[in-house]
Amino acid sequence: MKSTHHCAQLTPAALNATVSLVGWVDSIRDHGGILFIDLRDRKGLTQVKFDPQTNAALGAQAAGLKPESVIGVTGTVVPRPEGTVNASLPTGAIEIDATALEIFNLSDTPPFPLDDIGGDKVNEDLRLTYRYLDLRRPKMRKNLQTRHKAAKSIRDYFDSLEFIEVETPALFKSTPEGAREYLVPSRIHPGQFYALSQSPQQFKQILMVAGVERYFQIARCFRDEDLRADRQMEFTQVDVEASFIDREDVYRIFEGMLKKLWKDVLGTDLPTPFLRMPFVDAMNRFGVDKPDMRFGMELLDFSETFKTSSFKVFQSTVANGGVIKAFNAKGLADLTQGELKNLEDTAKSLGAKGLAFIKVEGGEWKSPIVKFFSDAEKAALTERLAIADGDIVFFAAAPWEKACAILGRVRLDAAQLLVKRGKLTIRHDDWKFLWVIDFPLMTHDEESGRYVATHHPFTAPVPEDLQYLDSDPKRVRGQHYDAVLNGMELGGGSIRIHQPAVQKKVFEDVLKIPVDVVESRFGYMLKAFTFGAPPHGGIAFGLDRMCALLCGTTSIRDVIAFPKTQKGQDLMAQSPTPVTAKQLKELHIATVIPQVDKPAEKPAS
Ligand code: ASP
Numbered sequence: 001m002k003s004t005h006h007c008a009q010l011t012p013a014a015l016n017a018t019v020s021l022v023g024w025v026d027s028i029r030d031h032g033g034i035l036f037i038d039l040r041d042r043k044g045l046t047q048v049k050f051d052p053q054t055n056a057a058l059g060a061q062a063a064g065l066k067p068e069s070v071i072g073v074t075g076t077v078v079p080r081p082e083g084t085v086n087a088s089l090p091t092g093a094i095e096i097d098a099t100a101l102e103i104f105n106l107s108d109t110p111p112f113p114l115d116d117i118g119g120d121k122v123n124e125d126l127r128l129t130y131r132y133l134d135l136r137r138p139k140m141r142k143n144l145q146t147r148h149k150a151a152k153s154i155r156d157y158f159d160s161l162e163f164i165e166v167e168t169p170a171l172f173k174s175t176p177e178g179a180r181e182y183l184v185p186s187r188i189h190p191g192q193f194y195a196l197s198q199s200p201q202q203f204k205q206i207l208m209v210a211g212v213e214r215y216f217q218i219a220r221c222f223r224d225e226d227l228r229a230d231r232q233m234e235f236t237q238v239d240v241e242a243s244f245i246d247r248e249d250v251y252r253i254f255e256g257m258l259k260k261l262w263k264d265v266l267g268t269d270l271p272t273p274f275l276r277m278p279f280v281d282a283m284n285r286f287g288v289d290k291p292d293m294r295f296g297m298e299l300l301d302f303s304e305t306f307k308t309s310s311f312k313v314f315q316s317t318v319a320n321g322g323v324i325k326a327f328n329a330k331g332l333a334d335l336t337q338g339e340l341k342n343l344e345d346t347a348k349s350l351g352a353k354g355l356a357f358i359k360v361e362g363g364e365w366k367s368p369i370v371k372f373f374s375d376a377e378k379a380a381l382t383e384r385l386a387i388a389d390g391d392i393v394f395f396a397a398a399p400w401e402k403a404c405a406i407l408g409r410v411r412l413d414a415a416q417l418l419v420k421r422g423k424l425t426i427r428h429d430d431w432k433f434l435w436v437i438d439f440p441l442m443t444h445d446e447e448s449g450r451y452v453a454t455h456h457p458f459t460a461p462v463p464e465d466l467q468y469l470d471s472d473p474k475r476v477r478g479q480h481y482d483a484v485l486n487g488m489e490l491g492g493g494s495i496r497i498h499q500p501a502v503q504k505k506v507f508e509d510v511l512k513i514p515v516d517v518v519e520s521r522f523g524y525m526l527k528a529f530t531f532g533a534p535p536h537g538g539i540a541f542g543l544d545r546m547c548a549l550l551c552g553t554t555s556i557r558d559v560i561a562f563p564k565t566q567k568g569q570d571l572m573a574q575s576p577t578p579v580t581a582k583q584l585k586e587l588h589i590a591t592v593i594p595q596v597d598k599p600a601e602k603p604a605s
Contacts, residue, residue: 001072001102008044008090014077019096021046022072024136025065025107035062036095039073042141047080047095048073061101068107068114068133074100124557128571131562143559146265147547151218153264154238154543157257163214163240168203170196170220175521177513178456180224182233190588196222199540202525204241205458205496208536209528216240218543227566230488230545230556234564238491238546241538247479247495250537251276251435254483254491257541258433265550270431274483278438283401287325287408289439292487293432295415295424299327299407302395305380311372313356317397325403326395328385329414331423333359333392339417343410347396350406356395360387369395412487428552433485438462441478442510450512455480457506459494460537466502473510483541490546493539500529 003022010019023041030036035050052059065071075096086092111130112122116139119127127134134140155165174181174195181195197203199221207215219239225231238257242249255272262268275293282291285298302324306314314324335343340357347355358367358381365378373381385393394410396403418424441461442451451473453459461469465476479495497503504526507518518526547559557563564570584591 001074001100003041003072006043007039007041007046010046010077010091010094010096012079012093015079015094017077018074018099019077020072020074021048021096022104023070025067025069025071027067028065033059035059035065037062037065037073039071039096044091045089046091047086048075048098049078049095050098050101055099058098058101061103062098064106065103066107066109068110068136070104070107072102072104073098125565125571128557128563128565131572135561140558143547143551143553144561146551147543147559149265150261150547150550151543153261154216154218154257157260158214158216158240161214161253163216163242164212165217166207166212166215167217168197168200168207168219170222172197172202173521175202177521178223182222182224185587185589187587198223199237200239201456201458204239204538205536206525206528208241208243208498209531209533211534213243213534215242215538219540227564227568230548230554232544232556232560232563233568235556236543237540238543239538239540240493241536243534243536245495245535245537247437247481247537250481250493250495250539254539254541255433258483258490261546261550262431266429268429268431270433275434276437277434279436279440280438282436283404283408287404287406287411288487289436289482290484290487290489291434291436292412292415292426293434294426294430294486297327297329297411297415299325299404299411300384302326302380302384305377309372309377310374311369311377313369314395314397322397322399323403324395324397325407326381326385326393327407327411328387329392329394329411329418330388331390331421332414332418333361333390334421335392335417343394343413346409346413347406350409351402352396352398352406355406355410356397358387358393360389360391360393363389428486428549431485433483436482436484437480438477439480439482440474441465441476441480442473444474451510453506453511454478455492455494457511458496458503460497460502469505469510479537481539483539485549488545488549489542490549491539491541493537495535495537498529498533498535500526500533503529 001020004019007021007023021039023039026038026040026045028037033052037048038045039048050059050062075098077094078097080093080095110133112126113119114133114137116137119137171194178198184194186192200219204215217239219237220234221237222234255274259270259272262270279289282289287299303318306324307318309315344355356369358365358370396406415424419426439454443454445452459478459480462477462479468475482489483491507513508515544556544559548556551559
């Protein structure tokens with residue numbers, strides 16, 4: 001049986017027509033012997049009626065149906081009786097009076113309900129084990145469709161600007177200075193490995209040397225990192241690179257991409273240009289390089305106020321080059337002991353010794369530290385933080401970056417506590433885009449005692465800072481930009497170094513990568529740059545994250561057809577798995593399985 005229509009198509013305009021529909025049995029209702037079936041396909045639902053009074057054999061056949069069976073139905077389009085019209089369905093005014101039924105496949109009873117609400121309540125592992133059933137749920141089907149629409153919108157946009165999509169290899173060489181990689185053993189080169197590409201970064205730069213000028217790719221990237229709700233071991237980037245562009249071009253091109261994407265998928269008009277915020281301001285005001293600007297509670301600096309304080313903790317922090325930062329969690333004075341303890345634990349996990357606070361209740365400042373404050377200090381706090389009854393002010397006293405990071409996290413957690421109390425509204429569709437710019441080119445890594453690239457080693461310095469590359473590398477700003485939305489980094493990129501001598505200097509003199517390592521890892525790139533490399537730059541956006549936002553979900557797993565679990569497993573196909581000794585031998589691999597300590601056996605008594 002072939003369908004003549006899809007399941008969201010038939011209306012009273014088709015009354016009396018003979019039609020055929022195919023799909024899945026969404027639900028079965030028995031009204032005194034007459035069976036009503038909602039037949040479902042990817043477009044929607046149509047109600048089908050089997051009346052044993054008119055066709056006993058057909059009625060008996062339909063009585064054997066079970067939900068999720070796949071069937072084909074032929075029948076006549078008839079109006080639904082008065083009072084049974086369902087205005088919320090496009091097909092809600094008609095039903096099909098069945099005359100023939102073909103059962104393609106009966107279904108076993110699904111292990112969980114396939115409606116949106118019921119399915120959301122079950123354990124995600126069960127949904128992932130039966131992903132083909134989970135994907136039948138309307139919400140998941142819609143997520144896949146939205147993702148398709150997003151990818152198409154992006155492709156159309158870049159095509160209209162004459163960018164071309166070029167595929168680059170998934171099997172690349174190992175570049176261990178980035179994230180941890182997946183290694184792939186070579187069968188024909190014993191003892192040698194490929195690495196799965198962490199991003200097409202080097203290839204896209206080489207494409208610029210190749211004269212492509214405008215490249216994009218919806219590219220799969222692989223990183224062996226610990227998984228979180230917004231991270232997967234394989235994920236998709238909208239990866240772009242162009243020649244002869246500067247930062248202004250980048251902002252314009254990608255604001256255009258996001259504007260079109262939001263319009264095509266959600267019908268929303270994003271205002272452009274986006275706000276631009278230097279990294280230092282983002283840290284100072286929000287304590288993070290990806291600020292969530294949907295709410296205030298900004299951090300303020302009180303180092304000046306407390307530099308001569310009789311509160312020694314604050315005074316000595318400033319004397320030692322640190323800062324005193326504070327913010328007012330407006331209306332959160334009623335937080336519980338448990339909530340306060342959680343905030344304190346958060347602060348401690350970021351290196352704070354504790355979390356100093358002032359609570360204002362009944363006109364009184366309640367705080368273990370307030371007795372040390374002078375009237376002038378109190379007046380400065382009251383005025384700049386607009387302290388009122390019911391507020392709680394949190395402090396951090398530490399080196400600048402640490403103080404920012406501590407309060408940045410406490411600010412986010414405090415906001416959630418306010419949301420829980422109904423005192424603050426943070427809407428997921430309040431789209432507060434911004435560019436964070438002027439990052440430091442290098443960040444000093446305490447652990448290894450050397451500089452590491454803030455973005456990656458191919459990022460070009462801001463031209464006027466180039467002079468400090470040798471003398472004061474941390475003063476050099478990079479031509480690096482992040483596109484940030486509501487506390488998330490959506491994309492990041494940079495204008496690149498295109499002069500081989502500068503690139504070599506960054507590798508060897510600033511990042512202190514040994515000369516032979518530079519040669520073996522990046523030699524080919526430095527060589528390519530000697531044959532006419534144009535100035536170029538680019539960016540990569542996380543497609544999974546953007547789709548999650550467009551679908552209004554917090555987990556990128558909801559917008560990936562077959563994601564891995566937090567433990568990196570595919571529960572449906574069951575991977576990873578051991579492989580045969582023969583396969584390992586062919587790949588010249590011996591595995592060393594870590595010993596798991598077994599509990600000591602009880603001695604026989
Ligand atoms: N390849 C970079 C990344 O994956 C993005 C870029 O610089 O274009 O973060």
